[in-house]
Amino acid sequence: MSTTLLLIIIFLLIGGFIAAYMFISYTSAENPSRIPNGIYILRGDRFEPLQISGAYIPREPGYYFLYFHNNLCPHCQTFYPKWIDYLRKEGGVFRNITVIEVVCDWFTERCSSDPARSTFQLYRISQSPSFLLIKIGLNRSVDVVDIGAEYSKLKNEGKIPTEEFEPSYIDVIVRRYITPI
Incomplete structure (x- = not known):
């Protein structure tokens, strides 16, 4: 049970990092009002x-x-x-x-x-x-x-x-x- 829970948490963390990276890449590269100085x-x-x-x-x-x-x-x-x-x-x-x-x-x-x-x-x-x-x-x-x-x-x-x-x-x-x- 704890191994399954640990795997779920790891997948959620990896998925969260991927989603955050995609969001940051999209908003900074494509949104002309949010490019970091x-x-x-x-x-x-x-x-x-x-x-x-x-x-x-x-x-x-x-x-x-x-x-x-x-x-x-x-x-x-x-x-x-x-x-x-x-x-x-x-x-x-x-x-x-x-x-x-x-x-x-x-x-x-x-x-x-x-x-x-x-x-x-x-x-x-x-x-x-x-x-x-x-x-x-x-x-x-x-x-x-x-x-x-x-x-x-x-x-x-x-x-x-x-x-x-x-x-x-x-x-x-x-x-x-x-x-x-």
């Missing part, structure tokens, strides 16, 4: 937390795409599911560059992650969503392109037919700046 790197089709101290500064030669997300931003909440879906299904240019996601609740005013807050400050992010493309050259030269500003400019010129950010258009803009390093 922090800095994440895209690996495969998932964003994984980066454990760093201080602001995120790319150092190795290559391209880095930084997406700045605020959990309380309505535009971020609209964009994020499309962004994740695009990365999983299409990937586009983002398969070949380092994609970083920087998340706070509301810019630097409401951010429980010191590295994320410092990264918002370093790059002077004052609107969201924001997108930066950073190129580190072989000679350590640094070029930064404000992809969000470029997107807004094209939208204002009538070249992008949408009010909300669309990942496929961001992909096209980023491609224009990719050259061999």
Whole structure:
């Protein structure tokens, strides 16, 4: 009798851990208003937390795409599911560059992650969503392109037919700046 009871308790505990893991994964990865504050790197089709101290500064030669997300931003909440879906299904240019996601609740005013807050400050992010493309050259030269500003400019010129950010258009803009390093 006690062995059966012990097995039931073990199965319930394992089931509870699995359910909790699935709940946490779903709410943090899919719900754009519940992403834990922090800095994440895209690996495969998932964003994984980066454990760093201080602001995120790319150092190795290559391209880095930084997406700045605020959990309380309505535009971020609209964009994020499309962004994740695009990365999983299409990937586009983002398969070949380092994609970083920087998340706070509301810019630097409401951010429980010191590295994320410092990264918002370093790059002077004052609107969201924001997108930066950073190129580190072989000679350590640094070029930064404000992809969000470029997107807004094209939208204002009538070249992008949408009010909300669309990942496929961001992909096209980023491609224009990719050259061999």
